[in-house]
Amino acid sequence: MSNPQFSPSNPGSNQHQENHFNRSRACLRQALSWYANSRRHQNHPPEVELQAAVRHDLEVLKSSLDKLDQGVIRIAAFGLVSRGKSSVVNALVGQKLLQTGPLHGVTQWPKSVRWTPGAMNKVQVELIDTPGLDEIQGEARAQMAKEVASQADLILFVVAGDITRTEYQALCELRQAQKPLLLVFNKIDLYPEQDREAIYRQLQQLGTGSLRDYSLQEMLSPEEIVMVAAEPSPLEVRVEWPDGKVTYEWENPPPQVDQLKQKILNILNREGRSLLALNALFQARSAEANIAEKTLKMRKTEAEELIWRFTKYKALAVALNPIGILDVLGGAIADLALIRSLSQLYGLPMTGYQAGNLWQKIVFSSGGLLLGELGSSMLLGLGKSASAVASTVEGSAGLTAYAGTAITQAGIAGYGSYAVGQAAQVYLEQGCSWGPLGPSTVIRDILHQVEPNTILYRLRQELEENLE
Structure with missing residues (x-):
């Protein structure tokens, strides 16, 4: 298979992305400069307790700005145990950097690897592998998923067949993070073509059974469901030797992830820097709201x-x-x-x-x-x-x-x-975030400029509701 490359760039889209990116960086620099300056209180210097209370939020502002300066897109892989999340990450990178195996729970905590795909030069990708969502219990699982999802710019949810009730519930919970999401149907090599297509059609119907989960269906168009075989099962190969001897060996077929690579590259090419900008802005907006709430309370x-x-x-x-x-x-x-x-x-x-x-x-x-x-x-x-x-x-x-x-x-x-x-x-x-360069103002302007038929466009209404 040929290596996936970027689709032709849209000059207008690139110009919008650069504008979004630069305004977001200016917004975060202004916010960090303002909130890190104790003189902003003028005749009311902040108490030690107040400085301690907002320290974490200042760190969030700084890390969001650092992420923009570095141009790092974070893509997090979620799923239940043994669905092949680590294999998907390895296949995308092209190296077996993360441990995989038949035992449940090889990945015990989130791990990340860097990926520099194709012709990308302005944006680096950090792929985050997470533990199986059914391995971590209760609040710990929910907290881990919430923290990683909040940091991610794009989410990969990996399944390996018909979706289970636990998977469906986990997918709905991740959906609440309001991040772009791709549903990755892994291990397709284990299914005959007819069964594979039947499962794919079932995945396309997610969220149509109830009004409550209709938003899930809105985000999972057929274009956001991708079939892969990240680590195909070994095949027995017949080997004929020059002396007439015949032996049989096991051979590992190459990963089948080019469709997923191309989908990711197309998203990043068309809206990657806007995704990066929006995620940083929402984190900054949340940090500013926390600072305001704590200050008003104290x-x-x-x-x-x-x-x-x-x-x-x-x-x-x-x-x-x-x-x-x-x-x-x-x-x-x-x-x-x-x-x-x-x-x-x-x-x-x-x-x-x-x-x-x-x-x-x-x-x-x-x-x-x-x-x-x-x-x-x-x-x-x-x-x-x-x-x-x-x-x-x-x-x-x-x-x-x-x-x-x-x-x-x-x-x-x-x-x-x-x-x-x-x-x-x-x-x-x-x-407090609605000034000319406030996070809410910049977020609203970006959402008004997103192109139709993009993941961001389908998320726009929900994201705008968060600003009200």
Whole structure:
């Protein structure tokens, strides 16, 4: 068989991939530079406990950036015991680097080998072999699979015949990682052609039996199911010698994995760097969310004090100000200052422009509550201004009216500021990755540019839902 090579490149696709890759690298560099700098907290230096709590997340950011800089695509092989995962990895590499054998459980922990296939020069491949999913019990198995799947850019799920219930459940669990997946039907040399085709048709029907697992069928189109014989069984060969003697020897046929190699190479050529970028971005997004959550939790008391302080100042300023229109303007400025102060307390990235957008989002998503506060503030402010004018003419009666209006308006303004502060905490925790170069923003832009008839295109809807 001929060696598989890349299919002709699509210049537009390559340009998109390079753009995705470069933006992702810039995004991670910015994130690492920001979160690793203790001065981001400005007048609120981080405590030792907070620094210790976010250390792992900073390491995730750094490792994600290192992975992008090295250009390493990770492909993980999963499956039950004795399905030939190690043999598939060996066959792809072209060397028997991983131990295989008839005994169950030859692979006891994840192992990785490097692969430089075909004409690839920009992307290196790391193939990860994992233990049988039915060997590791309970939580340990689930945790191992989750960790390896989260690091992988592409998943190979290896079966060796009709899929079992355990395999189906494991496949559905891996599917939740929302990574591109190829189903590898190994050991086809053990089946007559008719049986082999019948099993292949059965594999094509995965996920069609119930609505709950329909997403599995969406990801397993016929193009994502590949048949291989990674380590074919030895064949007995008749040998005739010059002297007429006849002997029989066992010969190992070459692996039949060219179809799988070609499929992998086509995916990497068409969307490999985009896959690499997206995986790094989702890891960075998760790390940033963890940093924000831990920071908000550890600085909850300080944040409450800050919100109450702004609430009192805003209420007092509104009560004492006799000019109605300045109440609304000054109140909005106070709310913006509160949002910026909270972001500085938490050490989360927030520009003045982003604070303004966040304030608008909070106001308009409050179900009319804060819009009502603005309207009431305007009306009461006008009434307060009229009362102030009247107090100069009517004396104590006008002054009493002014005081009553001012107290009412101050209470409404203070409540509005408190509501903004509480909502800002939620938005800061969930939206710290939505800046111009934030992971969520770059992920959304990449997903909007993926080409139809690709694995990423079929994953796009689910990945976009994760951003909401």
